[in-house]
Amino acid sequence: MHLVAVAGAIGLAAACGQSGPQVQFLSIATGGTGGVYYPYGGALARVLTSELLDTQVTAEVTGASVDNLKLMQQGRADLAFTLADTLHEAAAGTGPFAAAGPVDARTVAVLYTNYTHLVTRQGSGITRVADLKGRVISTGSPGSGTELIADRLLQAAGIDPRQGITRHALGASESAGALKDGKVDAFFWSGGLPTSAIQDLAASTGLTIALVPQDDLLPTLQARYGQELYRAVSLPGGAYRGIVDPVAVIGVSNVLVASSRLSPELVEAITAALFDAKADLTAAHPEARHLERATGPNTAPVPFHNGALRYYQARGWR
DSSP: OOOBOOOOOSOEEEEETTEEEEEEEEEEEOOOTTSSHHHHHHHHHHHHHHHBTTEEEEEEOOSOHHHHHHHHHTTSOSEEEEEHHHHHHHHHTOGGGTTTOOOOEEEEEEEEEEEEEEEEETTSSOOSGGGGTTSEEEOOSTTOHHHHHHHHHHHHTTOOTTTSSEEEOOOHHHHHHHHHTTSOSEEEEEEOSSOHHHHHHHTSTTOOEEEOOOGGGHHHHHHHHOTTTOEEEEEOTTSSTTOOSOEEEEEEEEEEEEETTSOHHHHHHHHHHHHHTHHHHHHHOGGGGGOOOOSSTTSSSSOBOHHHHHHHHTTTOO
16 A cells, blocks of 8 residues: 555645644545445545544545535535436536536546445335336435436326335435335335445345336437436346345446546546555455446546546556
8 A cells, every 4th residue: 555645635624733734634425324325435535544644534435426516516525426307407407406506526437336226125016117106105305316316207207206106215224214114115226236225125024025027118218308318237146135136126336426627637646546446446345346447438427637647647548
């Protein structure tokens, strides 16, 4: 492990009064404790604190993608995890970002694929998204990417996401608890594999979960929002207890972004530390095993940060 001297963060604070080295404090906006972003972000914070000289990095619990990008826009987050479809909305200043305008976030790396889980009990009668009409559903925590894709899937299935269901806005852990207690009929979750809250739910005695496919809605999603944001992926059998066969669901890329206010030198060092620590990150959560260097500048929904470009170009980009 080596220490990299960097400068140019949003804020600098003196470590010891008026003398001594200055410590820069960086914040990573992650997600809820029951998902993947938080353990992944916590491990990344530890890596960056170790690798970047005179830098203290913290991982913050948040509502996830939408909240993360709003925090970045407000100058309260330096790095953030987000879904590609949410990032696309943020860059355009549309949807949940219409009031405050576009978010000037830049890509550091494309991390892994989120699987859109629609979780219910076996025997619920819910076998496709259209069956949710009139049901009690959790659509994800407010300000999350789960909420955004849940609303889009419901609309694609011909259901008004506000009037066509009884709606609850719960995070992964809270949604799992509500399904177990019979308070909701199903819940959405957009996350990596495995998601700990769903693992724990599937292991519960007296409950067998079912995962609902959504691939029938992919053509509608791609027609409305573009070919590049959504794709069909197979959630493998055995991913959770009780799930024997693969389930065809909607996949969305996860992206690590940096504020454009961070210096190229700092983001280049962050990008290098991210890839150098792949083994450590994978030990924190298995989704980090999918971390690979981008193959070109057109592989993310928003442009790469100049510091990340320096890193990739030094390793083969032209």
